[in-house]
Amino acid sequence: MGCIDENLLAELAAIVGDRLTTGQSVREQHGQDLSYHQGHAPDVVVYPKSTDEVSGIVKVCAAGRVPVIPYGAGTSLEGHLAALRGGVSIDLGQMNEIVSVNIDDMDATVQAGVTRQQLNRNLHNTGLFFSVDPGADATLGGMAATRASGTNAVRYGTMRENVLALTVVLADGRIVHTGSRARKSSSGYDLTRLMVGSEGTLGVITQVTVRLHGIPESTLAAVVSFPALDQAVKTVIETIQHGVPIARIELLDQVQMAAVNSYSGLDYPEQPTLFMEFQGTPTAVREQTEIVGEISTANNGSDFRWAEHQEDRDKLWQARHDAAYAALALRPGAKAWFTDVCVPISGLIDCITETRRDIDASGLIAPIVGHVGDGNFHLTLLIDPDDAGELKKACSINERMVLRAINMSGTCSGEHGIGYGKIEFMEAEHGEGVNVMADIKKALDPLNIMNPGKIINI
Amino acid sequence: MTERLKPETPEQVLEAVQWGLAEGHTYEVTGQGSKRGYGAPPAATHGLDLTGLSGIQLYEPGELVMSAGCATPLADIAAALNEHRQRLAFEPPNLGPLLASGTMGGGSIGGLFACNLAGPRRIQAGAARDHLLGFHGVSGLGEQFKSGGRVVKNVTGFDLCKLMAGSFGTLAVLTDVTFKVLPMPEKTRTVLVLGLSDDDAVVALTRALHGAYDVSGAVHLPADIAAESGVSYVVDAGCSVTAIRIEGPGPSVDVRCRALRDDLAGFGDTEELHSSNSHSLWREVRDVDFFIGDDKQVWRLSVAPADGPAVARAIQGEIGGRVFYDWGGGLIWLAIKERPDADHQSVRAVVDAAGGHATLIRASEPVRAAVPVFHPQAPALAAITQRVKESFDPKGLFNPGRMG
Structure with a gap:
C-alpha cells in the first residue's frame, strides 16, 4: 500500500467504523472517472456521514501528509478524481440528505452527496426547480467543485451563479461556512466562489446551498436546420443580441445529426441544426418563438419544427438527448474522448470550422455538439485507446483546438475543467495567473494534500 | 499621505508597486474617487491614482462584451453602450452623492467591480461580479497577471475574477477589466x-x-x-x-x-x-436618494428576504431609524441618527440572529475607523481570508485596513 499504514487505517476506522474499504475493485472504481484518462486507485475509500467526520478524516490525513481526494458520483471528465499520489478517497455518497428547502426564498441546502435529479424529485410540487443540468446525474458537491454547467446556462447560469453558500472542510480539517442565505454578502472576499470550481484542491465541500428557479408557465421547443454552419451561428448571435431570453440553444453539426438519425431512426436533414427551448408566459414564449423564427428564416434556416406539449417536446429534443449514445454508436467498441472549449461567439464559426477540418484530415470520427449561446462546444473523439496512432491523432486535434481557442481569447475548457487532463494548457491560457493560483493553493493547503496534481502542479 | 503616484500605463503601475515594495510604502488605490468613503479609511503612506488608465479598449456589441481601462468613468461606458441600446444589466448604483465623497459622476468601472456594487436589478441579472469576465492586474508581489478572458463560461482553475470583485482593492491593482453587457429592453x-x-x-x-x-x-x-x-x-x-x-x-x-x-x-x-x-x-x-444630504449614518443589511421586515422591526424597536427594502425584502437600507459607535452592536446582534450581514455604508471617517465597516467573520473564515490576502499582497501594500 502506497502512503497509508495500518495506524492511519485504524485512525480512519475510529472515525467511520466499517464505512471504509481497501478492496481493489472499489479502489479502482474510485480512481477512474468517465474519461479516457488513465485512472489511479486511491489506497483506501471512506464513506463519511457528516461534516464532522470529513473534518476528522482530513485531520488524520494532514497529520500523516496523505492526499485527500473527494469523490461524488465519479462523472468528471478530465481525470479529476485519479489518486495520482495515492491517498484517501472520500466518497460523499452517503451524505445525501436534503437539509432544507426554503420555498419563499427560493433556495435549498443539501449535503454534498445529493444528486441533481434527487434534488429535483424532492422539489416536485413546490413549483421550483434546480437548473444546472450537466449530462450526468452528478452530486451537488461535485458540481460545485467543478463549477458545472449544462444546456440552460445561457438563461439560468452555471454553478458559479447558482451556489449561494458552502460548508467546506479545509486542508487542516477546519470547517468553514462561506456565504449565507442572504442574497448579498459584504463580509469579505468571495470565498464561496473561490471554492466553486477548485476541483477539491482547496478543501472538501460537504454542504451546498443553491438557488432555485420557478418552473416556467409555458415551454416551447423548436428545431431548425441550416445549409451551413455560419448561418446557424449567425442565428444564435442575432437571437442573443436581440435580447431574447432563450432558455436553451444547442447546435448539432452534420456528423452528429447523421449519428442521431441512424441511432434513433429519425429523418432530420443532415445539416447543422439548432435545438432551442423558450420559456415564460404563453405570450412571451410565442413572442420569442416568432422573433427567432424570423431570424432563422433570414439566415436560410429551413424545416422549422416546434412543439408545445411535454410529450411532443421530448420527441423533438430526443435527438439532442441521445447525442452521446448516438455518437458512440457511430463506432461500436470505440472509447469516447470528450473535450470542450469556449470561445468568444464571434470566433465560434472559425473555431468549429477549423476543428472540423482537422478531424476530417485525420480520418477519425468526431461529432460536434455545442452550447452555442455561450460560445462553448464539445467534441467527442471516437478512438481505439489501444491504437497509439489514433491516440496521437486525437491528442493533436485536441491540442490544436485548445490553442486555437486560447488564441481567440477563449478558454481551454468551458465545462469539463482541468483535472490533470488539461493541466499542460494552464500556462498557455493564464500565463502569470498560474503563479497567483499556486500562491493561493500554497496558502490554503501548505502540505499539498488536497487532490494534489490537479489544476496546478506544486 | 505624503505623495500621490499617477501611473499612465499598466507598466507604470507595476513600477509603482515594485517601488513601494522596495521602499516599504503602502498605497491607497483610487479610480475616480467616488467611493473613497466606503470602507474603513486606509492607513496608506502614498496614493496610487489610476485615472491615467482610462478608456474603452474593446467593444463588440454583437458579442455583448466590453474591455476598458480600470478608471474609465462609468458615464463614458454608459454613453458608448447607449449608442447600441445596451447596458450593464446589474444596474450599477452611483453612490457618490450618498457618500458625498470625491466625484459625483458615478465613479469608474474598476471601482465598481472592486466594490461589487449592483442595483435593484441584481435579483434578476446577478451581482457585478457575475458580469466580470476577465481582468489584468498587478499583485502585491509586484507581478503582472491576468485572469479570465472574453467568454462567459470557463472552468480553468480558481475563479480570480470573483475574488477581485468585492475585494475593495486589497488584493491587487486592476489595470483593465472585461465584462458582459446586455441589450436594453424595449x-x-x-x-x-x-x-x-x-x-x-x-x-x-x-x-x-x-x-x-x-x-x-x-x-x-x-x-x-x-x-x-x-x-x-x-x-x-x-x-x-x-x-x-x-x-x-x-x-x-x-x-x-x-x-x-x-x-x-x-x-x-x-x-x-x-x-x-x-x-x-x-x-x-x-442611488439611495432618500438618504442623500442628511447627516444620518446609513447601514445596508443583507438578510434572507422573508426575514426582512422582522429584522427591520427589531432594529427600529431598539434604536429607531428609517428603512426601505430592495431585492424583494432581502436588502434593507437603514438610516439612523449619528452615534459614535453607529450602534453597530445592536444592529449586528439582530442581523446575526437572522444569518445575515450588515455593512456600515455611510459614517464619518473617525466612526469608520473605530467601528468594523464590514460584517465581522467567524474565526475560521477570517483565517482563510487572511491567507488569501497574504497570497496576493503579503506586505499589505494595497489599501491597508480598508476591509478592517
Whole structure:
C-alpha cells in the first residue's frame, strides 16, 4: 500500500467504523472517472456521514501528509478524481440528505452527496426547480467543485451563479461556512466562489446551498436546420443580441445529426441544426418563438419544427438527448474522448470550422455538439485507446483546438475543467495567473494534500 | 499621505508597486474617487491614482462584451453602450452623492467591480461580479497577471475574477477589466401596490418574484420614504408604495403587468408607471436618494428576504431609524441618527440572529475607523481570508485596513 499504514487505517476506522474499504475493485472504481484518462486507485475509500467526520478524516490525513481526494458520483471528465499520489478517497455518497428547502426564498441546502435529479424529485410540487443540468446525474458537491454547467446556462447560469453558500472542510480539517442565505454578502472576499470550481484542491465541500428557479408557465421547443454552419451561428448571435431570453440553444453539426438519425431512426436533414427551448408566459414564449423564427428564416434556416406539449417536446429534443449514445454508436467498441472549449461567439464559426477540418484530415470520427449561446462546444473523439496512432491523432486535434481557442481569447475548457487532463494548457491560457493560483493553493493547503496534481502542479 | 503616484500605463503601475515594495510604502488605490468613503479609511503612506488608465479598449456589441481601462468613468461606458441600446444589466448604483465623497459622476468601472456594487436589478441579472469576465492586474508581489478572458463560461482553475470583485482593492491593482453587457429592453413598466404593511409587502413581492412575470425590480417604500420620492404618483399616493418592475418586449410587458396586477389585486390598490416615471423611481432606489444630504449614518443589511421586515422591526424597536427594502425584502437600507459607535452592536446582534450581514455604508471617517465597516467573520473564515490576502499582497501594500 502506497502512503497509508495500518495506524492511519485504524485512525480512519475510529472515525467511520466499517464505512471504509481497501478492496481493489472499489479502489479502482474510485480512481477512474468517465474519461479516457488513465485512472489511479486511491489506497483506501471512506464513506463519511457528516461534516464532522470529513473534518476528522482530513485531520488524520494532514497529520500523516496523505492526499485527500473527494469523490461524488465519479462523472468528471478530465481525470479529476485519479489518486495520482495515492491517498484517501472520500466518497460523499452517503451524505445525501436534503437539509432544507426554503420555498419563499427560493433556495435549498443539501449535503454534498445529493444528486441533481434527487434534488429535483424532492422539489416536485413546490413549483421550483434546480437548473444546472450537466449530462450526468452528478452530486451537488461535485458540481460545485467543478463549477458545472449544462444546456440552460445561457438563461439560468452555471454553478458559479447558482451556489449561494458552502460548508467546506479545509486542508487542516477546519470547517468553514462561506456565504449565507442572504442574497448579498459584504463580509469579505468571495470565498464561496473561490471554492466553486477548485476541483477539491482547496478543501472538501460537504454542504451546498443553491438557488432555485420557478418552473416556467409555458415551454416551447423548436428545431431548425441550416445549409451551413455560419448561418446557424449567425442565428444564435442575432437571437442573443436581440435580447431574447432563450432558455436553451444547442447546435448539432452534420456528423452528429447523421449519428442521431441512424441511432434513433429519425429523418432530420443532415445539416447543422439548432435545438432551442423558450420559456415564460404563453405570450412571451410565442413572442420569442416568432422573433427567432424570423431570424432563422433570414439566415436560410429551413424545416422549422416546434412543439408545445411535454410529450411532443421530448420527441423533438430526443435527438439532442441521445447525442452521446448516438455518437458512440457511430463506432461500436470505440472509447469516447470528450473535450470542450469556449470561445468568444464571434470566433465560434472559425473555431468549429477549423476543428472540423482537422478531424476530417485525420480520418477519425468526431461529432460536434455545442452550447452555442455561450460560445462553448464539445467534441467527442471516437478512438481505439489501444491504437497509439489514433491516440496521437486525437491528442493533436485536441491540442490544436485548445490553442486555437486560447488564441481567440477563449478558454481551454468551458465545462469539463482541468483535472490533470488539461493541466499542460494552464500556462498557455493564464500565463502569470498560474503563479497567483499556486500562491493561493500554497496558502490554503501548505502540505499539498488536497487532490494534489490537479489544476496546478506544486 | 505624503505623495500621490499617477501611473499612465499598466507598466507604470507595476513600477509603482515594485517601488513601494522596495521602499516599504503602502498605497491607497483610487479610480475616480467616488467611493473613497466606503470602507474603513486606509492607513496608506502614498496614493496610487489610476485615472491615467482610462478608456474603452474593446467593444463588440454583437458579442455583448466590453474591455476598458480600470478608471474609465462609468458615464463614458454608459454613453458608448447607449449608442447600441445596451447596458450593464446589474444596474450599477452611483453612490457618490450618498457618500458625498470625491466625484459625483458615478465613479469608474474598476471601482465598481472592486466594490461589487449592483442595483435593484441584481435579483434578476446577478451581482457585478457575475458580469466580470476577465481582468489584468498587478499583485502585491509586484507581478503582472491576468485572469479570465472574453467568454462567459470557463472552468480553468480558481475563479480570480470573483475574488477581485468585492475585494475593495486589497488584493491587487486592476489595470483593465472585461465584462458582459446586455441589450436594453424595449419597454419598462412598474406595477405599484399601495398602502401595504412591510410584512404584507414582502409577501406580495415574493409572490411576484415566484410568478412567471420575470420581475427585474422588487422594492418596498414605507410611507415616510415614499413621501420623499420625486415621482408624483409615488408621493401623491400618501401611503407606502410597493413597486415591481417588468421589462422586455412591448406586448409581453403589457400582458405580464396586467396579469401581475390581477394577481396582486387582493393586497391593495394597484397603479402602473410608464417608462420615464419608472426610470426616475428605480434610479432613486438604486442611488439611495432618500438618504442623500442628511447627516444620518446609513447601514445596508443583507438578510434572507422573508426575514426582512422582522429584522427591520427589531432594529427600529431598539434604536429607531428609517428603512426601505430592495431585492424583494432581502436588502434593507437603514438610516439612523449619528452615534459614535453607529450602534453597530445592536444592529449586528439582530442581523446575526437572522444569518445575515450588515455593512456600515455611510459614517464619518473617525466612526469608520473605530467601528468594523464590514460584517465581522467567524474565526475560521477570517483565517482563510487572511491567507488569501497574504497570497496576493503579503506586505499589505494595497489599501491597508480598508476591509478592517
